[in-house]
């Protein structure tokens with residue numbers, strides 16, 4: 244390379260790196276302002292806490308070995324959060340969901356088996372619905388935390404990955420990748436740094452790591468694109484696995500950058516891939532329960548945009 248050309252490349256890269264830093268600092272400020280990171284008593288933040296803790300309580304009831312006494316701390320926390328939420332937002336659906344979770348836990352403490360408190364499912368019905376019309380497939384997809392023993396068919400996984408690869412992606416960069424662990428030791432290593440699989444993840448016959456190859460994104464404006472493309476890819480993969488008759492549970496990858504790097508080194512995923520999530524995959528037991536997971540009513544989800552003249 245000629246000296247002038249290399250000087251130009253260096254200056255250009257320095258400018259790009261500086262811009263990269265600036266937008267990430269900007270992102271950090273926006274996140275601090277708009278999320279619950281620093282403000283605790285905004286209605287949306289309180290509602291988020293209630294929904295998350297209510298889920299902890301209900302998830303405890305959907306685990307294979309759910310014993311009375313589990314989730315005491317979560318229940319106490321939820322009671323306090325519900326009081327705060329009631330003061331700010333009244334007895335809306337979020338408050339009612341939290342109360343319902345507490346009531347289910349109280350019944351469990353009183354001796355009602357967890358299998359009667361979750362949402363009852365039957366493998367045959369789930370699989371029939373999953374091979375039918377799309378709305379049925381969507382309605383019947385639930386996070387499964389009780390798996391039947393036995394391996395998952397590798398051909399099923401391949402077919403599902405093939406469908407996931409048909410997901411849309413920005414400028415067709417097609418960055419979605421799936422790293423599959425089926426051997427016990429591999430699965431253990433993959434799950435070792437994940438916080439959220441405890442009590443059921445070990446029973447999953449396969450654990451998939453969904454990643455996106457970040458190297459295909461070139462500008463700072465695309466710094467979040469891997470998450471968007473990866474989310475779409477993961478959703479298709481979930482439906483495809485469901486269509487194959489398998490049970491799945493997304494597992495968050497909310498970790499610090501140092502843990503992310505440690506994980507990639509430990510399992511052999513290239514550093515230039517962005518880990519979007521992990522997915523526990525396994526066969527459905529004939530009968531099982533899943534956690535209650537209430538959803539927002541349509542009028543909170545869909546809004547018309549005002550017209551501006």
Ligand SMILES: Cc1cc2nc3c(=O)[nH]c(=O)nc-3n(C[C@H](O)[C@H](O)[C@H](O)COP(=O)(O)O)c2cc1C
Nearest residue numbers: 298384385386438439440492493494495520533536
């Ligand atoms: C990105 C993502 C991460 C998740 N992480 C976990 C997890 O770590 N552990 C878990 O048990 N469930 C996890 N879930 C499952 C959610 O709790 C579940 O999707 C939600 O409660 C709605 O229930 P449903 O999937 O049965 O409809 C995750 C879901 C998503 C989308």
